[in-house]
Amino acid sequence: MAHRVSVLGVSMLGVSVLGVSILGVSILxxxxxxxxxxxxxxxxxxxxxxxxxxxxxxxIGEAALMTAENDGATxxxxxxxxxxxxxxVDTGGSLREGQRLLAAIRARTDKPIRYVIYxxxxxxxxxxxxxxxxxxxEFVGHRNLPQAxxxxxxxxxxxxxxxxxxxxxxxxxxxxxxxxVDGTVKLDLGxxxxxxxxxxxxxxxxxxxxxxxxxxxxxxxxxxxxxxxxVLDGSIRGWLGVIEDLSAVPAERVIPGHGPVSEWPGALTxxxxxxxxxxxxVRKLVxxxxxxxxxxxxxxxxxRSRWQLFxxxxxxxxxxxxxxxxxE
Amino acid sequence: xxxxxFHPLCIASLLGVMLGAPVAPAATPEAYNPWPGLVxxxxxxxxxxxxxxxxxxxxxxxxxxxxxVPVTLRTKLPPGDSRRVLRIxxxxxxNPAPMAAKFELGPDANVTEISTRVRVNNYTDVxxxxxxxxxxxxxxxxxxxxxxxxxxxxxxNADEARSRLGQMRYRQFARAGQGxxxxxxxxxxxxxxxxxxxxxxxxxxxxxxxxxxxxxLKLWQDDSLVLSMEGGISISxxxxxxxxxxxxxxxxxxxxxxxxxxxxxxxxxxxEDSGI
Numbered sequence: 001m002a003h004r005v006s007v008l009g010v011s012m013l014g015v016s017v018l019g020v021s022i023l024g025v026s027i028l029x030x031x032x033x034x035x036x037x038x039x040x041x042x043x044x045x046x047x048x049x050x051x052x053x054x055x056x057x058x059x060i061g062e063a064a065l066m067t068a069e070n071d072g073a074t075x076x077x078x079x080x081x082x083x084x085x086x087x088x089v090d091t092g093g094s095l096r097e098g099q100r101l102l103a104a105i106r107a108r109t110d111k112p113i114r115y116v117i118y119x120x121x122x123x124x125x126x127x128x129x130x131x132x133x134x135x136x137x138e139f140v141g142h143r144n145l146p147q148a149x150x151x152x153x154x155x156x157x158x159x160x161x162x163x164x165x166x167x168x169x170x171x172x173x174x175x176x177x178x179x180x181v182d183g184t185v186k187l188d189l190g191x192x193x194x195x196x197x198x199x200x201x202x203x204x205x206x207x208x209x210x211x212x213x214x215x216x217x218x219x220x221x222x223x224x225x226x227x228x229x230x231v232l233d234g235s236i237r238g239w240l241g242v243i244e245d246l247s248a249v250p251a252e253r254v255i256p257g258h259g260p261v262s263e264w265p266g267a268l269t270x271x272x273x274x275x276x277x278x279x280x281x282v283r284k285l286v287x288x289x290x291x292x293x294x295x296x297x298x299x300x301x302x303x304r305s306r307w308q309l310f311x312x313x314x315x316x317x318x319x320x321x322x323x324x325x326x327x328e
Numbered sequence: 329x330x331x332x333x334f335h336p337l338c339i340a341s342l343l344g345v346m347l348g349a350p351v352a353p354a355a356t357p358e359a360y361n362p363w364p365g366l367v368x369x370x371x372x373x374x375x376x377x378x379x380x381x382x383x384x385x386x387x388x389x390x391x392x393x394x395x396x397v398p399v400t401l402r403t404k405l406p407p408g409d410s411r412r413v414l415r416i417x418x419x420x421x422x423n424p425a426p427m428a429a430k431f432e433l434g435p436d437a438n439v440t441e442i443s444t445r446v447r448v449n450n451y452t453d454v455x456x457x458x459x460x461x462x463x464x465x466x467x468x469x470x471x472x473x474x475x476x477x478x479x480x481x482x483x484x485n486a487d488e489a490r491s492r493l494g495q496m497r498y499r500q501f502a503r504a505g506q507g508x509x510x511x512x513x514x515x516x517x518x519x520x521x522x523x524x525x526x527x528x529x530x531x532x533x534x535x536x537x538x539x540x541x542x543x544x545l546k547l548w549q550d551d552s553l554v555l556s557m558e559g560g561i562s563i564s565x566x567x568x569x570x571x572x573x574x575x576x577x578x579x580x581x582x583x584x585x586x587x588x589x590x591x592x593x594x595x596x597x598x599x600e601d602s603g604i
Contacts, residue, residue: 065476122478144486152480155394155449162451163476201485204478233478235485289501291443291570293398296388316392316479323396323445323566326518327492 082189098128119221141177226259492520
């Protein structure tokens with residue numbers, strides 16, 4: 001909404017040269033728009049979703065950093081409708097996105113939302129949680145997630161208040177999971193079984209996958225990136241190991257954390273190549289005694305043209321990989 | 329005429345206020361400048377001289393990973409200068425614990441470069457203050473933008489964080505263009521340590537997790553001090569210090585570290601004669 005207002009401000013200036021009488025009309029128009037905006041805030045617009053398999057709906061996030069302009073809606077989020085209940089998989093990057101996801105669910109079913117499943121604890125996946133709080137909804141996550149939220153939560157809230165502004169951050173609450181997954185857990189939505197699996201440290205130290213047994217659809221969270229450069233916030237060696245185990249999951253399609261819905265396990269190819277290249281480049285730099293700053297500038301440079309947001313994340317991935325690989 | 333110009337502006341900004349639109353760009357530095365207070369708390373209000381000719385600080389303009397931001401400190405005293413750098417203090421103004429590290433430079437080791445990695449929580453000035461043998465403080469500074477995205481100044485791998493506790497590694501690097509005969513060395517010390525900040529609350533118990541980090545590190549060649557560090561929680565997990573020094577011909581390099589729980593870690597390495 002902030003974005004829309006600033007556009008109006010500019011058009012006002014344009015109108016002003018025509019004279020005071022037009023200005024009066026403009027004020028009326030503005031007040032009308034103001035009223036509409038307030039209304040749209042009370043009843044959020046549905047988040048656009050598509051049905052990628054029967055009863056499974058997904059919103060594909062924008063390949064961008066979280067900003068005020070995109071409501072933090074950069075990650076893929078979705079929901080699964082069973083015979084008696086609904087499960088939400090990730091809640092989005094702002095309370096507003098969470099509310100819009102809720103509106104998309106309510107436009108399709110009035111069954112209760114029994115579970116909100118976090119694939120991990122990053123802001124673009126958990127900031128919308130408050131939209132689903134209450135009404136017997138249980139929050140589900142990796143056994144490490146409460147600890148990660150405790151360690152990082154306040155930092156994320158402060159940092160994204162700076163980046164996205166107070167208007168989007170007011171109302172964002174971090175809701176730790178109460179149903180913790182250590183290994184596998186099956187959830188029943190009524191004639192629809194979801195298999196949740198916690199993974200060793202890979203993209204993060206709290207990655208969880210969700211497999212819908214009926215349609216063989218895998219929500220991989222940020223264990224899988226496509227077209228959007230993989231982001232390393234856990235362990236590069238761990239992630240490469242997890243990719244091997246993950247590829248054995250009997251799915252037909254994957255909903256990655258970022259990027260398009262794709263066939264399985266072919267979707268892993270690009271990400272595996274990127275992480276292997278990064279690890280191998282960093283390993284060579286460590287061996288020849290290069291400082292960490294050189295890794296940030298040069299590692300995995302051959303991958304630049306193959307990924308969106310390469311310049312936003314590659315140096316960081318290299319820094320992180322270096323600090324891990326130098327202990328080998 | 330001026331009225332016509334002013335009206336729309338006023339109304340636009342009024343509406344902006346009504347709708348709660350952000351007036352300033354979202355990513356501005358903090359308005360409050362903590363530096364004067366830090367000069368008082370850390371340096372007892374001693375006068376700060378311009379350090380441009382004495383010390384340099386290098387950091388990336390953007391903290392790519394909030395938990396691991398490389399920083400290099402380099403002394404710039406010309407060869408003929410009779411003064412010596414006694415200590416260098418690194419201050420990250422906007423961090424919860426701004427005093428990141430205080431380095432003491434060994435009297436005979438001629439340390440001219442120190443690189444380490446720090447946590448950066450915010451958009452912040454980072455100050456390096458050198459104290460010289462003339463008794464004066466010399467200050468220089470740089471500015472770092474906090475990282476966006478999902479990185480945080482916290483552990484990435486809770487399962488592994490403690491597994492390296494107390495491990496120490498020493499490594500010597502070749503110095504380009506300088507043979508071993510010059511005595512110039514470049515080396516690195518790594519200490520496995522989870523370095524919990526203590527600023528996070530346990531969500532279950534609602535108690536603050538106690539801080540746990542390396543607060544003292546001393547490096548020696550035989551019995552002569554090369555470098556010591558008084559560390560804070562702004563030093564990254566698994567503290568890593570890379571530095572230059574001049575060999576005194578010692579055959580052994582020794583490191584002693586202590587953390588806030590009173591653990592002491594000690595290790596000694598044979599210095600390779602080749603200097604590589």
